Amino acid sequence: MAIHRHDNHVSANAFMEWIDRRLPVTKVWNEHLAEYWAAKNLNFWYFFGSLSLLVLVIQILTGIFLTMHYKPDAALAFASVEYIMRDVPWGWLVRYLHSTGASAFFVVVYLHMFRGVIYGSHREPRELVWLIGCVIFVALMAEAFMGYLLPWGNMSYWGAQVIISLFEVIPFVGPELTEWIRGDFVISDSTLNRFFAFHVILLPLILIVLVFLHLVALHQVGSNNPDGIDIFENVDENGKPLDGVGFHPYYVVKDLVGVCGFLIVYLGVVFFAPDLGGILLEKDNFAPANSLQTPPDIVPLWYFTPYYSILRASTESLLFVFAIGSGLGGIAAMVFTKYDIKIKIAIALVAAAFVFIFLNSSGKAWGVILMGSALVCFFLLPWLDRSPVLSIRYRSMPFKIALAIFLVAFFVLGYLGMNSPTPMRTLVAQICTVIYFAFFALMPWFTSIGETKPVPDRVTYDEH
Amino acid sequence: MTDNHESEEHASDTSIENKKRRRFLTGITAGFGAIGGGFAVTPFVLSMSPSERAKNAGAPVEYDYSRIQEGQMIKVEWRGKPVVLLKRSADMIAGLEKIESNLADPDSLVSLQPSYAQNQARADSNKPNLLVMLGVCTHLGCSPVEKLALGPDPEMGEDSQGGFFCPCHGSKFDLSGRVYKNVPATSNMEIPPYKYEGDLIKIGEDEGRLA
CATH class of the missing domain: 2.102.10.10 (Rieske [2Fe-2S] iron-sulphur domain)
Structure with missing residues (x-):
């Protein structure tokens, strides 16, 4: 006897009837696949969500096979990776799939995030989908960073040294905290061993839970579309959106096309350029860790380089610019807004406090704070974006220009982070850092000015 | 009957009283549970500090x-x-x-x-x-x-x-x-x-x- 039957999903046959009474297979299938209505005009940008899921599966599967041969021991780790590459049958393929997969993960996730920004997928009512996604992004960075220590190459060693030292700037507890993270006074066997535990157990579990929540939150509010309009405003007599199609089979099949395209590029890299000229596997990591010798050009892998550039760009002269910026911002708020005089005085005091802090603190702590803030900015996006329309198709010109400038700054920061610092490059990185933060700080302003185009009632779709 | 009536009136009084008690006991239990949880976590957190060998x-x-x-x-x-x-x-x-x-x-x-x-x-x-x-x-x-x-x-x-x-x-x-x-x-x-x-x-x- 079924106690709760709030749904009217029809089981296909007697066997499914038996199952459905005990496990809601048909109900879940319908609600999340066959009758999960997605707008019929989703374009290629919508591939990257399901591709992220695919790469997660690839990483977990290849990771399982790598742990069968890898030794998480400072004396054995480097040699065990070489053993996988040379002696384990097909070991080279499993490892290249995993190492290339890490970079592929960030490629599809960055594109997935960009899709969200241009079509307003982070806006109401999808804020939690976006926030959970941001947490996934941070967890993914932690996963990638810890995984990078495991081969125990010289770049692994010094990369971990730099990033763990970031925590030293935390007041009072910093030095003890870094010792606790490393489990030693230097990066050592204990650090390697615990990073292995986090990389293969803790963070994959966290990622899987977060991805599940990301999907539950998405299916609660429904997928956005390139027009940024609500397809549930036009429904037929059964409540099915007129512009919607079932995720299965329509988008399952379409995403399979995306999978084919992805696999061509991904496997192309795996087979023909697994180190991609030192971008995916850095040449200094082909030498074992040496605690006495920092590699001549120490750089993180490409997906961290924009944030790494921001970290490096933080010197006294950048803080001076930030002090001027907060001073001007305070004056602008006093002169050009119509707030109450008390609020204006409060703003002026806060701005003055920031000017004082920027002028009287060291670049070292600020580098870490700015790098963290660069990530926090993404979390705030749903509330910084004030545009009356969601999709870039109907957005005003100021937004498009600002987004283009931001993209250029982001790529330049990424490029600079891959190269050794010179005074000229540091200056460019500082300019781009200012642009990066200005994009988020000024977003409430430039998204609310300029003329937006009229938004259609129904999605834009050409029969073909 | 009167007994019954009386006890019903009592029942509504005691149910408020009971709710308060229940909330208090729930709070105390949760609080002690949290303290116990803190103690349970401590050895795991400390196990990550530098070992005697490292020192x-x-x-x-x-x-x-x-x-x-x-x-x-x-x-x-x-x-x-x-x-x-x-x-x-x-x-x-x-x-x-x-x-x-x-x-x-x-x-x-x-x-x-x-x-x-x-x-x-x-x-x-x-x-x-x-x-x-x-x-x-x-x-x-x-x-x-x-x-x-x-x-x-x-x-x-x-x-x-x-x-x-x-x-x-x-x-x-x-x-x-x-x-x-x-x-x-x-x-x-x-x-x-x-x-x-x-x-x-x-x-x-x-x-x-x-x-």
Whole structure:
């Protein structure tokens, strides 16, 4: 006897009837696949969500096979990776799939995030989908960073040294905290061993839970579309959106096309350029860790380089610019807004406090704070974006220009982070850092000015 | 009947009372549960601290410094960290004065060193040209690259008098390990405790000497 039957999903046959009474297979299938209505005009940008899921599966599967041969021991780790590459049958393929997969993960996730920004997928009512996604992004960075220590190459060693030292700037507890993270006074066997535990157990579990929540939150509010309009405003007599199609089979099949395209590029890299000229596997990591010798050009892998550039760009002269910026911002708020005089005085005091802090603190702590803030900015996006329309198709010109400038700054920061610092490059990185933060700080302003185009009632779709 | 009626009235009174009690007991239970949880987590958190083996690995190291030629630099390992031993030439020592206006902490006021090394050469005044220094950048712990040649250098700048350049984030130090202005690092590289015993230098132990 079924106690709760709030749904009217029809089981296909007697066997499914038996199952459905005990496990809601048909109900879940319908609600999340066959009758999960997605707008019929989703374009290629919508591939990257399901591709992220695919790469997660690839990483977990290849990771399982790598742990069968890898030794998480400072004396054995480097040699065990070489053993996988040379002696384990097909070991080279499993490892290249995993190492290339890490970079592929960030490629599809960055594109997935960009899709969200241009079509307003982070806006109401999808804020939690976006926030959970941001947490996934941070967890993914932690996963990638810890995984990078495991081969125990010289770049692994010094990369971990730099990033763990970031925590030293935390007041009072910093030095003890870094010792606790490393489990030693230097990066050592204990650090390697615990990073292995986090990389293969803790963070994959966290990622899987977060991805599940990301999907539950998405299916609660429904997928956005390139027009940024609500397809549930036009429904037929059964409540099915007129512009919607079932995720299965329509988008399952379409995403399979995306999978084919992805696999061509991904496997192309795996087979023909697994180190991609030192971008995916850095040449200094082909030498074992040496605690006495920092590699001549120490750089993180490409997906961290924009944030790494921001970290490096933080010197006294950048803080001076930030002090001027907060001073001007305070004056602008006093002169050009119509707030109450008390609020204006409060703003002026806060701005003055920031000017004082920027002028009287060291670049070292600020580098870490700015790098963290660069990530926090993404979390705030749903509330910084004030545009009356969601999709870039109907957005005003100021937004498009600002987004283009931001993209250029982001790529330049990424490029600079891959190269050794010179005074000229540091200056460019500082300019781009200012642009990066200005994009988020000024977003409430430039998204609310300029003329937006009229938004259609129904999605834009050409029969073909 | 009256009994029943009375008890019903009682029941509504006691049910409020019961609710309060229940909330109190739930709160107490949850509170003690949280404290117990805290105790349960502690051994796991502490298990990640440096182990006894790691703590014992900090013994001093010895090196025969007479083998170092003038202008030569070698690195020895102490507590897993590189220690720079650099025998500076007279030109190198003379260069320390010239770039002093470019330095952030020329007198080593906010930097870490034993009192006997708090001077321009940042070395024991008995052997001022031998620099004994942790080769660890005070920014994020990389090992700076030595730039022993005096004169213009693409990374150290036009008026370089030699020094150390950190490849990670571009911090610059002079040949005493003193940090330049306007670079990510803000203090001079650390000088470990050390003492001389004949031809040997013992790094990591100075028996608390002050000079």
